[in-house]
Amino acid sequence: MNIYPKPERCRVISIASLVYGLLSIISIPEIFWWSSSFRIINLKIELIITIIVFILGIGFPLAAILCGAIDLKRIKSGRCSNKGKDLSITGIALGSVFLISGLVLFFEAVLFNLVIIK
Numbered sequence: 194m195n196i197y198p199k200p201e202r203c204r205v206i207s208i209a210s211l212v213y214g215l216l217s218i219i220s221i222p223e224i225f226w227w228s229s230s231f232r233i234i235n236l237k238i239e240l241i242i243t244i245i246v247f248i249l250g251i252g253f254p255l256a257a258i259l260c261g262a263i264d265l266k267r268i269k270s271g272r273c274s275n276k277g278k279d280l281s282i283t284g285i286a287l288g289s290v291f292l293i294s295g296l297v298l299f300f301e302a303v304l305f306n307l308v309i310i311k
Contacts, residue, residue: 206264207277210284213257217291220250224298250295257288 261281267273
């Protein structure tokens with residue numbers, strides 16, 4: 194019976210959390226670009242671009258938070274070692290900051306442009 198945790202299994206999830214947290218930085222300029230060029234010229238194209246920006250702005254930070262939370266839960270239950278705990282915490286912190294700022298910018302851009310259209 195092996196009582197020692199396997200460090201390799203959690204290392205990948207911690208690194209994924211950090212990578213998604215760092216990729217979240219890309220989402221903020223993307224949202225700024227989208228909000229400055231948001232004009233309803235072709236509704237189909239604008240809808241596709243809006244969906245892509247929403248996935249980038251919300252998907253990367255949410256993935257960072259989820260991967261970090263899964264890894265921390267595994268570490269707490271003793272299934273993994275503490276080796277990637279700092280990476281997971283950093284991924285959760287980056288994901289949280291950019292999720293909140295991305296949501297604020299996204300909804301601000303949508304509401305601002307809806308007011309201009311009316």
